[in-house]
Amino acid sequence: QKEVEQNSGPLSVPEGAIASLNCTYSDRVSQSFFWYRQYSGKSPELIMSIYSNGDKEDGRFTAQLNKASQYVSLLIRDSQPSDSATYLCAGKGNNRLAFGKGNQVVVIP
Amino acid sequence: DAGVIQSPRHEVTEMGQEVTLRCKPISGHNSLFWYRQTMMRGLELLIYFNNNVPIDDSGMPEDRFSAKMPNASFSTLKIQPSEPRDSAVYFCASIQTGTNSPLHFGNGTRLTVT
Numbered sequence: 001q002k003e004v005e006q007n008s009g010p011l012s013v014p015e016g017a018i019a020s021l022n023c024t025y026s027d028r029v030s031q032s033f034f035w036y037r038q039y040s041g042k043s044p045e046l047i048m049s050i051y052s053n054g055d056k057e058d059g060r061f062t063a064q065l066n067k068a069s070q071y072v073s074l075l076i077r078d079s080q081p082s083d084s085a086t087y088l089c090a091g092k093g094n095n096r097l098a099f100g101k102g103n104q105v106v107v108i109p
Numbered sequence: 110d111a112g113v114i115q116s117p118r119h120e121v122t123e124m125g126q127e128v129t130l131r132c133k134p135i136s137g138h139n140s141l142f143w144y145r146q147t148m149m150r151g152l153e154l155l156i157y158f159n160n161n162v163p164i165d166d167s168g169m170p171e172d173r174f175s176a177k178m179p180n181a182s183f184s185t186l187k188i189q190p191s192e193p194r195d196s197a198v199y200f201c202a203s204i205q206t207g208t209n210s211p212l213h214f215g216n217g218t219r220l221t222v223t
Contacts, residue, residue, distance in 0.1 A: 034211070043200060043214035044152070088152060096142065096165065097212055101151030 003029045004091045006100035015109050019076040021087050023100050026070070029091030033065060033072045036088040038102065044088055048074065079107045111135075113215035115201050121221045127189040130218045133182055134203030142212070143176055143186050144200040152200070158184065159206065191222045 006023045013019045025033070032051045036044035050056045050063040050072065062075040072091075076083055086102040114133040122128055134141045142157040156166040158178045166176070173192070178184040188195055201215045 043216055045214070046211040049209075049211070094165070095140070095159070095206060096154060096157050098154065099144075099152040 001026045002100075003093070003098035004089055004100040006089050006103050008103050010104040010106060012106045012108055013079050015079060015081060015107055017079055019079050019083065019105050019107070021074045021076075021089070021103050021105070022071060023073075023089035024071045025089075025091045029093035029098050030067070030070075031092045033063070033092070034090040034097065035061075035063060035072075035074045036090060036099075038086045038088060040085075044099075076105070079105075081107050081109050083107050113201055113203050113213050115199075115215035115218050117218060118216060119219045119221075121223065122191055123223055124192055125190045126222075127187065128191045128195075128220060128222075130186040130199050130201075130220070132184045132186070132201030132215060134184070134201070135213055136182070138203035138205045138213070139181070140204050140206050141178060141184050142202045142204075143184070144202065145197045146200060146217075147197045155186070188220075191220075193222045196220055196222050 004025050035048040037047045038044040048061050048063040050065045053065055053067050056063045060077045064073045084107045086104045088102045089100040090097045116131045140159045143155040144152050145155055146152045155168045156176045157164055161178045176186045198217045198219050200217045202212045204212045
């Protein structure tokens with residue numbers, strides 16, 4: 001099993017809708033979790049971090065962590081065209097971050 | 110804060126040539142990571158250093174790849190000889206461990222091996 005898996009294909013959402021992204025992780029990366037956003041041709045930038053079970057909200061973004069089921073999700077409310085990017089899920093284990101392959105989100109005006 | 114600085118931004122080389130990628134981490138950060146990103150495999154960790162010492166190089170694909178960190182402000186990733194399948198974007202990232210600060214990425218080096 002890969003350390004962090006993101007299996008969904010590209011996600012298209014209409015402007016103003018909610019975009020929902022999920023990832024699962026293995027026991028090797030169980031310390032803390034992060035969502036990075038990467039615009040085309042740019043480097044990843046951190047948008048959310050979550051360390052304990054439950055929800056964490058920051059503006060239009062909500063991260064959810066369920067350690068029993070080993071999954072992390074990201075909700076983007078009121079999606080905007082500027083949210084169109086690839087979103088990378090990352091888990092920390094042994095002092096380094098392992099990343100999923102990412103999910104492309106396209107917000108349609 | 111200048112951020113993580115990588116050079117060159119783009120590198121085009123012929124198969125068999127030596128390629129050297131460079132990275133200057135953020136001042137004060139004590140851990141440095143080299144990642145490779147491709148469409149097929151996503152963002153893969155190649156190697157990381159803590160206090161200039163290589164800690165985990167299990168992600169380095171082959172002996173053709175080597176990395177050094179001679180001091181706290183400089184690291185190199187070398188590919189010798191390069192092959193077309195090495196074409197990717199190579200990111201360097203740094204962090205100050207023991208804090209809640211995030212991993213900071215450089216702008217990456219886009220390598221094309223023809």
